[in-house]
Amino acid sequence: MSNRVIQLEFNEICPPLVERFMAAGELPNFKRLYDRSEIYTTDAGEQPPNLEPWIQWTTVHTGMSYAEHGLFNLDEGHRLPAEQIWSRLSAAGKKVWICGSMNVGHNDDINGFIAPDPWAKNVSSFPAGEFDDYLNFVRQNVQEHTNANARPGFGDTRRFIQFLVRKGLTLGLATRLVRQVLLERSTGKFRWQRASMLDLIQWNVFRTYWQKHRPEFSTLFLNSVAHFQHVYWRNMEPELFTARPDTAEQEEFQNAILNGYKVFDDVIGECLDMIGPGDRIVLLSALSQHPCLKYEDMGGKRHYRPFDFPALTTLAGIDAPYECSPVMTEEFLLRFETAEQAASAMAQLSGLMVSGEPAIRVRQDQEELMVGCGMFREVSTEERVVCGTAGNEGIAFFDLFYQIAEKKSGEHDPAGLCWMTAADGQQRLHRDALPLVAVHGKVMALMTDEEQQAAA
Numbered sequence: 001m002s003n004r005v006i007q008l009e010f011n012e013i014c015p016p017l018v019e020r021f022m023a024a025g026e027l028p029n030f031k032r033l034y035d036r037s038e039i040y041t042t043d044a045g046e047q048p049p050n051l052e053p054w055i056q057w058t059t060v061h062t063g064m065s066y067a068e069h070g071l072f073n074l075d076e077g078h079r080l081p082a083e084q085i086w087s088r089l090s091a092a093g094k095k096v097w098i099c100g101s102m103n104v105g106h107n108d109d110i111n112g113f114i115a116p117d118p119w120a121k122n123v124s125s126f127p128a129g130e131f132d133d134y135l136n137f138v139r140q141n142v143q144e145h146t147n148a149n150a151r152p153g154f155g156d157t158r159r160f161i162q163f164l165v166r167k168g169l170t171l172g173l174a175t176r177l178v179r180q181v182l183l184e185r186s187t188g189k190f191r192w193q194r195a196s197m198l199d200l201i202q203w204n205v206f207r208t209y210w211q212k213h214r215p216e217f218s219t220l221f222l223n224s225v226a227h228f229q230h231v232y233w234r235n236m237e238p239e240l241f242t243a244r245p246d247t248a249e250q251e252e253f254q255n256a257i258l259n260g261y262k263v264f265d266d267v268i269g270e271c272l273d274m275i276g277p278g279d280r281i282v283l284l285s286a287l288s289q290h291p292c293l294k295y296e297d298m299g300g301k302r303h304y305r306p307f308d309f310p311a312l313t314t315l316a317g318i319d320a321p322y323e324c325s326p327v328m329t330e331e332f333l334l335r336f337e338t339a340e341q342a343a344s345a346m347a348q349l350s351g352l353m354v355s356g357e358p359a360i361r362v363r364q365d366q367e368e369l370m371v372g373c374g375m376f377r378e379v380s381t382e383e384r385v386v387c388g389t390a391g392n393e394g395i396a397f398f399d400l401f402y403q404i405a406e407k408k409s410g411e412h413d414p415a416g417l418c419w420m421t422a423a424d425g426q427q428r429l430h431r432d433a434l435p436l437v438a439v440h441g442k443v444m445a446l447m448t449d450e451e452q453q454a455a456a
Contacts, residue, residue, distance in 0.1 A: 005281075006218050007217070007284060009220060010222050012053060014413070018261070026258060029269035030264075032269070036421055040418040040419070042417065045435055045436060054076075061084040061104075062084055069081070071103055073368065079105075086112070089447060090112060094216040095216050096111065096113075096216070099209070113127070136156050137157060199263060199264075202222060229410040232253050232257050232409065233410040236254065281421045282419070282446070287436075300408070301408040304330055307400075315387055316351065333369070343364060354384070354386075360374050375397075385400055415433070416436065420446065
């Protein structure tokens with residue numbers, strides 16, 4: 001009989017930071033897992049612009065390189081020309097439980113449960129409607145967490161709470177959520193910790209389904225540390241940066257990344273205590289990060305996000321119908337009815353300028369456009385967005401965009417982490433980098449009797 005395998009997908013956690021925090025005694029449960037695992041550093045085999053988590057996680061789930069699977073954006077799992085690991089295992093008769101994995105795709109006869117990532121609109125949960133009350137709330141908080149004007153409605157919040165009460169609201173989780181609310185109200189700060197709270201909620205939902213249904217293969221995707229590294233590396237290691245954070249900022253954010261890792265450490269500890277003797281854990285990061293220093297000569301990289309997209313597209317002269325979906329940071333995905341409409345819209349958006357600089361970055365993938373603000377410097381309140389071909393006065397920049405508070409200070413790195421609990425419980429350190437495309441085969445091997453016999 002095959003093992004149960006839990007694949008912990010801790011997005012973009014960094015091998016050097018894990019080693020540093022373990023050595024300092026901050027991550028005891030990471031150390032418990034480390035001491036009984038096959039330890040690899042992975043190599044994504046890609047560089048920007050092809051170094052993005054939604055690309056690398058698709059590689060993990062298929063064993064295909066980017067050149068082979070071709071998924072460049074979020075919410076493209078339905079376009080994948082091959083089955084992902086859960087579909088293959090389900091077809092072999094194994095029960096699966098996929099919780100939040102990026103760029104999922106699936107057929108209609110999955111043996112188990114699938115809750116897609118918060119950016120998925122083209123892939124539904126399985127069984128149909130099973131996670132809608134949960135995902136609707138999470139999507140609002142993840143996609144629009146920087147927009148103070150975009151908050152879940154009362155009905156969405158009520159249904160989300162009801163879902164949690166049924167599917168994973170433990171006393172421990174409820175206590176942590178109450179403490180978070182009290183901390184924010186008493187200090188007026190630490191709202192950033194909500195990202196960790198969402199990950200703890202996801203873990204509790206995952207655990208409830210896992211304990212009830214005992215799937216043979218499951219995944220749990222958590223993202224808060226990736227976000228913290230992107231925006232708070234400057235606070236963790238201010239000596240590396242030219243634009244130093246001030247004292248007040250340091251008081252709130254200097255331990256943000258460490259605290260994120262400690263939340264993940266709690267999840268690993270509870271997971272280790274939950275599993276049985278024959279069960280295995282695979283810990284993956286797909287890629288990682290390192291300090292982003294190339295924008296320091298302009299005071300750090302800033303991000304601006306549109307809060308009035310219809311006004312922006314109207315200014316550009318776009319009249320074709322489209323659907324707009326927030327993605328990450330400053331980016332939005334626009335879907336048109338045809339590739340020709342998308343190409344025309346890309347040309348029109350490319351004509352928007354701010355003080356002679358392109359206001360928009362845009363790339364096309366068939367009928368879709370990935371759109372983001374092209375301004376990374378500090379923009380003044382007097383500057384305007386103008387249409388280069390219309391000769392008009394345009395619109396004030398901050399009538400279309402708002403500035404995301406944090407400066408970018410971490411960027412993607414192709415090195416990743418792969419720990420796989422060994423059948424005999426003995427640690428093995430592998431010095432050579434493991435190509436990311438090879439991870440899929442190793443995980444599949446854990447699901448076979450042949451692998452167990454070989455290990456014995």
